[in-house]
Amino acid sequence: MLITALESIFSLGRDQITHTVARHSSLLISNTKEEFQNNYSKIKKLYNQRSNFIHGSNDKINLPEEDIDFTEELVRRAIIFWINLGGDKQQLFNYFNRLGYSE
Incomplete structure (x- = not known):
């Protein structure tokens, strides 16, 4: 449910949801590019575990x-x-899209 909450907050559409949630979440909590990369990987892994459960793989x-x-x-x-x-979700989405780090 927690990952679904992040999806609801950070995602606007159906494209690249895992990437968007992981990127925007990581930008929120990271202070350096290295921190961002570590958080991005961790959040992406958590999101994938949630997806595997929701879609029946686990x-x-x-x-x-x-x-x-x-x-x-x-x-x-x-x-x-x-x-x-x-x-405002669109404002939040635009805010994080303007920020630096990339995976």
Whole structure:
């Protein structure tokens, strides 16, 4: 459900959802390009686990507590950031698309 929350906040359409969620989430929490790359990979992995479960490839998700804590904190920060920006998804999407780091 946490990854679905990130998808709801950061994605506007059906194209490149995994990339968009991972990129925008990583930009929110990263201070350096190296941090961004690490967070991008981690979030992409978490998103793929969620997708495999939702679409039937796996019948359960077994995450370490640290991944759950990481994702909870990420969702909390994303919601607060989005609210402070005015709660406009297009504005949020445009904001993160203008930022630097790339995977």
